[in-house]
Amino acid sequence: MSDVCSSCSAAGSCTSGSCSNEPQLSEAQKASKIGKIIAVMSGKGGVGKSSVTSMLAVSLNRQGYKVGILDADITGPSIPKIFGITEKANVNKIGVIAPQSRNGIKVMSLNLMLENEDDPVIWRGAIITQLIQQFWSDVVWGELDYLLIDMPPGTGDVPITVFQSLPVSGVVMVTSPQQLAGMIVRKAIKMAKKYDTTFYGLIENMAYASCPDCHKRIEIFGTPKGAEEAKKNEIPYLGQLPIDPVLSSMSDLGKIEDYQTENFDNIVQRILEEVAKDSKEKVIN
């Protein structure tokens, strides 16, 4: 029995010389080669998950990596606006071509398929599930070092589908200092653990703001407790980020790629160390 066969679920009962259990790859998947898939998750909405996903993409892109973002927040997609992408997604005979940011980050989001960015998508979970699978199987991602997935809040259809259908390498969790956010992020951590996920770590976002006048540090959402929360959940602690009005305005202007912050570089470094530690070194497709 070959190495491939030994890990096959049909091993033992299979009598075929050639394996029939190999996954059927779409043309788009055959034309793609993706290094690592990182899901950015929070459980609770509004803790800055899309900002963290975008900043992570920008930072990896600056370091020379090829990066894509799959915007899995189907009913509340933010990524195209943050990157200022207005070009619609096109389809060729191989699959869907993801539009690119100014610096070449590939983005696939339902908002790139809608006529108006504020058109609502009034879809039940079964349809949303299919769309997520298509964003994975029918998009020509090409060669990427990192595909980041911006997950929606909650532990419903989309996260279930992502964990069941996509070969996620690991998860970055985002929380904020509110205990409420802590409780809901623990739900998301417990969910991800059920799918035997690797945790690259936890980021505490919105940890504080600075008064523009007197420069006092203001803990607007309460005392930060990210390090403690990470320890309690036995996942690496990656660091904290402030609420930065400049980030809000650059995101609103679609200019996240011009945003600079030192705080985040250390966090990215820590994520890359965790990724390197991760023994699952396989190329995904």
Next chain:
Amino acid sequence: MSDVCSSCSAAGSCTSGSCSNEPQLSEAQKASKIGKIIAVMSGKGGVGKSSVTSMLAVSLNRQGYKVGILDADITGPSIPKIFGITEKANVNKIGVIAPQSRNGIKVMSLNLMLENEDDPVIWRGAIITQLIQQFWSDVVWGELDYLLIDMPPGTGDVPITVFQSLPVSGVVMVTSPQQLAGMIVRKAIKMAKKYDTTFYGLIENMAYASCPDCHKRIEIFGTPKGAEEAKKNEIPYLGQLPIDPVLSSMSDLGKIEDYQTENFDNIVQRILEEVAKDSKEKVIN
């Protein structure tokens, strides 16, 4: 043809003397009488929808109204924690008995049925849809002036089910100054309009913070534009609320009923005026 028949979808083809199209009420519904159902919606997560729902409930309760909250954010429920309710929901022969806050606000939330508050609910939309319907049909709400529904982010299964299955009287929209939130709240407004909803108005939350030292007003998420947003969407503007660290900490402590803020009283007054204007004066069940 009686008045009841004239609004019946079978009018014209019905040959029955007694109407067979009357909705079948559950025992719990027969034991309940609900004045108005207000859905609190945002589209985007983390703009303080659950805080607004809770503060609205507290304010109405202080004014002597009988209030219930249906926590429809199934995978990210916050309401029990904000009210410090730890008692589990019980079932009697009529239906599910909703636990009450210290001041008698009835709350139904999936977190009141879980063993641990941070257990995740890894359910697809079809199951979540059923649960929302049961929170409506199987909970003995009793006599309420107001039932508030804390909606989850997005425009997926839960909002669809709420608008299709529950006789919602009107919607309060919550947004924050970020343009991103504006875009996503517009999706939610467009969705609600498709269901021919009455809008009681829009609240701009997290409009600013105050430095505890120099008391400078800091517009952390950008320049407030709620009034403009409300006008653009042709819905009443209800006012703005600051980010208040005291609200965060009172919510984390489960003591929202002890929280006082003048800002909110005017908003509640405006909502009550809009409710009074609303011609749909029927008692729901």
